[in-house]
Amino acid sequence: MKTYLKREITNQIVSALDDMPVVSITGMRQTGKSTFLQQQPELKNRQYVTLDDFAQLAAAKENPDKFVAVDRPLIIDEVQRCPELFVAIKRAVDRERIPGRYILSGSANFLLMKNISESLAGRAVYFNMHPFNRRELSGNSTAIPFIKRFFDEQTISGLGEVDYIPLEEIAKGGMPSICLEGFKDPTNWFKGYEHTYLDRDIRDLGRIGDVIPFRGLLHLAALRTSGILSISDLGRDARLKTSVVNNYLSMMEVSCIFYRLAPYLKNPASRLIKSPKFFMGDAGIACYLAEVEELTPETPLKGAMVETYVAQNLVSILHSTWPRANIFFWNIQGRHEVDFIIEAGNRCLAIEVKAAARWEKDDLTSLKAFIANTPHCLGGILAYNGTTAVSLGEKLWAVPLNTLLS
Template sequence: MIPRLLSASIERTMKFFPVTFVGGPRQAGKTTTLKHLFPDLPYASLENPDTLLFAETDPRRFLGSFKGSAILDEAQRVPKLFSYLQGLVDNDKALRFILSGSQNYLMMERITQSLAGRVGLQTLLPFGYEELPKKIRENMSAEEWALKGAYPPVYDRDIPPEMFYQNYLETYLERDVRQLVKIGDFVRFSQFVKLCAGRAGQILNMSDLARDADISVNTVKSWFSILETSYIVFRLSPYYKNFNKRLVKSPKLYFFDTGLLCYLLGIHKEEQLHVHYLYGNIMENMLMAELYKRHTHRGQRPSFYFLRDSNGNEIDLVVEKSGQLRLIELKAAKTFNTRMFSGMANWKKVSDLSVSDSTVVYLGEQTFNTEHGNLVPWRPALTGELIT
């Protein structure tokens, strides 16, 4: 088993909250991680039909069968459990329950109703690049990492990425989507997911997406929410505080995993990736998702934004921390060029941003400190050696 960075945050959360919720996409390693961390705790999966029936018909006796603390997997399937958990943990301060689930919206909606103030929240995403053993990652190119993606079965069980993502997508459609909303046309929904893949790293325009998918804007919003809920995609919000100039205020779209993104785009080999018209977007998505995971797997809520004005001047990533802003550009280029810093230099001139530092992360190997900021290769950037 490859150790997960989030383990320390999960253990720390359990010290302060009687209930810990670990969310994340299917196959990200939640069950494996929790069983490894707490081998002495009883475990129950509510996807097991018998367990599900027991919990639904007699929740009090179900929880009592553990004689104390327990791990409950896919707990959102029995929402009435949360009310009973509230009573248990209020009456016995020593109890600790760990809930896990792959449907963020359903879980959070039900947790906030019954366990507010009693639950600590953590999110386990697919592997971060820094979590891979050094012997695996040191010989891996940026393109190979983007193509293979980060889901544990691709590494733990050596499943070919194309085979894994094909089955993952089919399973996702059958299990999660049917539970979340009634979608009559799964073929059309599958096409919608692929259309989203073609917009990775770009401004999210719901109207354009609705036109291309031949569905209503309201349907786009509903279906896109499903993708967010299931940890398939995330939005990057624009940063537009204290500006007078005209700024883009629509979010950008990113996928949590570029292996799935490449599969949706029909990219199965590195040679295809290198010549694909979305190569730059895919590699930017890979870098963005990795920086996002670096924060999330340390128990942090990433304060990530981007900047873009109506003329197309853009900063890929703005990280806000303690009132200071870090500007980060993500470049698919492998050769340093001074123009890489031009966007950040422009924004500093025309705004009153309080910037702590400026960094360009690129796919090359050399490190430079320039008058405009720091140039950081992708490997040390993703392992935290030169950027945090």
């Protein structure tokens, strides 16, 4: 039997079941949604069906209203395979609004699927189940996250030494099968993941016959993870029309394997980059698709993969424990870039990521520029892959990556 680790998003989901008739849980394929739905104790008394079962899928398509008209609270997994169910659920909820009546799950972001999100407007709340973050894997997900404590207190007092994060751990990413099953070489798992993703998810979502151009763009996106999104550059290098690139990226986003990070535009600096950055949803998948066979200090993509790993952890932690916080990046064209800006209310915190175990004085330049341009900034963290947190001057701290993501 596979190990079951409680997910950090659990408390939010269980609480939402007391208020909303429909609770939606989406995320990349194989991030643990089905395991959560079947093994989380608070969900044990619900009827569970999956549309991976062809008989269930056929029944849902034949009579959607009958399919959702059950006496017990219902979990429908892989619900995106039968879009007709969303309208049937809308009708059922409008007839009788019962909190926690339906849990819908799937490997497609329903909020980005216009017809579906409109059907459930005002009736559903949406959660994303990300790959495992470090807190979940360490069994420390009940503690207040470091990033929230630091936001409130701006102190590193009491922090002890921690281990650095091995690059091979970053290259594994956070997919449950990779993290829990002890693969000596996860290459075959990632290869199977890509085939399933292309042959099933993308064909279902986009109804495209030839997945080869899509696969080419997917690999190109992995090579550029953590970069500024340029549709024209991607189109040129993939030899695809802009309209096709936009369509393919939308499918990647709906299937949660790719996401955008918006720029922070709330300070008066000139020449701000207004295009989003983009990340692959998991650093392990990004390494596989970018053909990074081994992540070492000399690997050209080391910085991008470390930043992707930090991003997936921060996004997961914030979504799960601090949903009122937002995450951005900041970039002044040709001069300064800060990797992450965490904002909550009218305050923010700047974070610059360094993949190395040491830092240089110049590494603080962009953090200082952001703080100087942003009066409501609490300070800047230089997150590096070392072991000790230290103060670097007024409003500046160096913090180990392992601490930042704890």
